[in-house]
Amino acid sequence: MAKQREYCDVAVIGGGAAGLTAAIYCGRARLKTVLFEKALPGGLATYTSEIENYPGFPEAIPGTALMKLFEKQAKRFGVEFKLTAVKQADLTGGEKVISTFRTDYVAKAVIVASGGKPRLTGAIGEESFLYDKGISFCATCDAAYYTGKKVLVVGSGDAAIEEAMFLTKFADKVQVSVIHDRGIVDANEVAKEHAFANPKLEFIWNTVVDEFRGGERLQQVVLKNIKTGELSPVDVDGCFLFIGYLPDTDLFKGQVEMDGRGYIPTDDNMATNLPGVFAVGDVRVKGLRQVATAVGDGAVGGVAAERYLAEKAYFDEQIMGGSCPTVVYCWNPTDPVCRSLMSDVEKLKEKYREQVKVVNVDMYKAGSLAARLGIQQAPALALVSDRAVAYRALECTDVRAIEAELAKMIG
Amino acid sequence: MAEFSLDALGEACPIPLLKVQKKWPDLKGGDVLIIHIDHSCALKNIPEWARKEGHNVEVEEVEDGVWDIYIEKTA
Numbered sequence: 162m163a164k165q166r167e168y169c170d171v172a173v174i175g176g177g178a179a180g181l182t183a184a185i186y187c188g189r190a191r192l193k194t195v196l197f198e199k200a201l202p203g204g205l206a207t208y209t210s211e212i213e214n215y216p217g218f219p220e221a222i223p224g225t226a227l228m229k230l231f232e233k234q235a236k237r238f239g240v241e242f243k244l245t246a247v248k249q250a251d252l253t254g255g256e257k258v259i260s261t262f263r264t265d266y267v268a269k270a271v272i273v274a275s276g277g278k279p280r281l282t283g284a285i286g287e288e289s290f291l292y293d294k295g296i297s298f299c300a301t302c303d304a305a306y307y308t309g310k311k312v313l314v315v316g317s318g319d320a321a322i323e324e325a326m327f328l329t330k331f332a333d334k335v336q337v338s339v340i341h342d343r344g345i346v347d348a349n350e351v352a353k354e355h356a357f358a359n360p361k362l363e364f365i366w367n368t369v370v371d372e373f374r375g376g377e378r379l380q381q382v383v384l385k386n387i388k389t390g391e392l393s394p395v396d397v398d399g400c401f402l403f404i405g406y407l408p409d410t411d412l413f414k415g416q417v418e419m420d421g422r423g424y425i426p427t428d429d430n431m432a433t434n435l436p437g438v439f440a441v442g443d444v445r446v447k448g449l450r451q452v453a454t455a456v457g458d459g460a461v462g463g464v465a466a467e468r469y470l471a472e473k474a475y476f477d478e479q480i481m482g483g484s485c486p487t488v489v490y491c492w493n494p495t496d497p498v499c500r501s502l503m504s505d506v507e508k509l510k511e512k513y514r515e516q517v518k519v520v521n522v523d524m525y526k527a528g529s530l531a532a533r534l535g536i537q538q539a540p541a542l543a544l545v546s547d548r549a550v551a552y553r554a555l556e557c558t559d560v561r562a563i564e565a566e567l568a569k570m571i572g
Numbered sequence: 573m574a575e576f577s578l579d580a581l582g583e584a585c586p587i588p589l590l591k592v593q594k595k596w597p598d599l600k601g602g603d604v605l606i607i608h609i610d611h612s613c614a615l616k617n618i619p620e621w622a623r624k625e626g627h628n629v630e631v632e633e634v635e636d637g638v639w640d641i642y643i644e645k646t647a
Contacts, residue, residue: 199623200631201615225612244615244631244639246623262628262644291624293586293617302585302613 165264169193171466172259172268173240174247175409177204178452179442180274181231182459183466187272188238190467195266196235197259199246203228204276205406205443206452209320210301210327215452224301227452252416252438269437269473270466273413273425274459276443277406282315286373290400295379297401300324304331310398313338313382315370321403322348322356328401329361336395338368338384365395373400408444420446431462437473439466476533483518486546486570488563491522491531493539498558502540505560509567516571546570574599577606580614581638588614589621592643601647610638618643 171187173180176198187194201207209224218227236242249260252271259266279298281287290296297303304327312332314325317339328335337356339346343366346353356362371385371392383394408423418434419425425440427433433440441458443450480489490506492499503521510519522530524539534543534550542563544552552566578595580588588609599605607618618641619629628644 199629200619201612207612207616242633244633246619246629261630263630293589293621299613299616302616305584306586 164260166267167195167264168267169195169241170268170470171195171270171272172197172257172266173272173274174250174259174412175204175274175276175442175444176202176232176242177274177276177442178206178228178231178455179276179444179459179462180204180272181228181235182456183272183274183439183441183463184235184240184459185231185238186460186463187466188235188240190463191239192467192470193241194239195241195243195268197243197245197247197261199244201225202232202242202244208299208301210304210324212452247412250412250416252413252435255437257437270469271438272431272462272466273410273417273433273438273440273444274442274462275409275412278409279402280405280407282370282402282404284370284372286375287370290373290375290379294377295375295397295399296373297399298403300327300401303399303401304328307332307399309333311396312336312399312401313395313397314401314403316403316405317341317346317348318403318405319348319352321401322346322352324401324403325362326352326356326359329359332398333361334363335361336363336365336397338365338370338382340367340369340387342366365393368393370400406443410444429461430465431458432465437466437469439469472527472530476530480520480522480530480534481545481548483545485516485518486544486551486567487518487520488567489520489522489534489543489545491524491534491536491539491541491543493524495525496539499540502558502560506542509560509564513567513571517567544570573602573604575604575606578608580607580609580611582610583614584611585613585617589617592618593621596645599645601645603645605643605645607641607643608634608638609641612637615639615641 170192171194173184173196184194184196206224206228211221212224213221245261251258257268257271308331310332311334314337325335325337367386367388368384372383374381381394381396382400410423424446426446427440431439431441439462441462442455542554544566554562622629622643627646630642632640
């Protein structure tokens with residue numbers, strides 16, 4: 162089967178709240194936008210039964226329902242959805258290539274919104290019971306299956322406690338393994354209060370998972386007391402792990418800069434170390450990972466990608482793509498020196514008329530455009546010929562040097 | 573390369589995945605299994621399982637809330 166090749170303006174990797182928002186902004190800017198999601202659009206939010214703190218929904222809304230609205234909105238703006246895993250991503254060049262098992266997508270800009278994946282305990286036997294053999298990461302998905310049964314929840318953060326409470330509506334008994342001392346959980350105060358008052362919840366303090374046991378399906382979880390080392394087997398029908406997330410960034414290792422844990426640092430505009438590659442949402446180095454903050458990231462990243470593409474097109478066509486030599490004047494309109502030099506540039510333009518093209522770059526508005534020419538400080542002049550910078554006059558006070566170069570060039 | 577299809581419409585998790593796992597030994601390398609589902613939870617665990625086993629997965633949204641999952645068995 163030969164690989165197909167498709168072209169787009171922006172590729173968004175990941176269909177959670179951040180990725181969908183970035184896609185909405187790109188789609189609305191009329192960019193050809195393709196969004197890649199390996200499972201259900203909506204991301205981590207779809208694993209939450211009720212979202213209570215996303216503004217605009219005064220009554221709590223199920224995670225799946227909220228994300229369905231995001232998806233609908235993205236589709237309205239013409240975003241193309243590819244529900245498949247990205248197998249490989251080459252992000253270093255000017256053309257970025259995103260490969261799925263059937264198709265190579267060539268994109269001008271990429272927004273990484275790959276979020277995280279659930280952390281595992283690493284306990285003995287864990288691998289054997291993943292994926293519907295007893296270990297689950299999604300109470301919303303699997304709770305009904307455990308109606309009248311007995312389950313163990315591992316963890317004590319917001320997700321663990323809130324989902325444990327949700328599970329008590331179905332399961333007969335819900336036990337919670339917490340690593341901390343008696344009475345200490347990482348969840349918010351409201352959840353904590355409700356949880357401690359819930360008679361169906363039983364906490365097992367100072368414990369971590371030592372081993373998962375069973376036949377075809379999970380039957381027993383062996384907990385280890387971290388203080389005494391004592392092992393205690395707990396018979397269960399299922400076990401839910403809520404012990405945090407790890408960034409899903411293996412695909413981008415060695416290309417995109419990451420911190421020690423694999424999260425991607427960005428600047429205020431969601432730009433990564435690679436030109437044309439942006440990162441938004443949970444995958445980014447940031448303080449608070451919520452739907453509300455993911456949406457903010459997505460909006461900023463989407464607009465940044467749009468600006469990057471507009472600037473790149475201007476640079477390629479207007480500055481580098483002239484059929485005759487191009488003089489680029491990088492100036493700052495508020496600077497008197499720059500303003501007086503402008504009249505010299507105008508005279509140069511008059512003098513050489515048909516033989517030269519003159520482009521002015523306002524450093525205040527488009528500093529990054531000048532940076533592409535290797536110019537950081539106004540006033541400065543650059544001479545471009547045959548798609549390359551032939552000469553630079555930095556910190557210049559007149560146009561003599563550039564005129565001499567130009568004269569040589571056009572003979 | 574044969575193509576098989578499974579109807580799991582109207583079925584909740586984990587039934588669709590169990591159906592796939594039951595059917596799986598009948599497939600040879602290169603064969604494709606198409607599962608029709610309308611419960612979004614199966615869109616998480618079926619691709620997750622199949623990818624972990626090393627197979628290729630692609631999903632198509634047939635209409636709003638109805639999906640076909642394509643799994644290609646690697647040799």
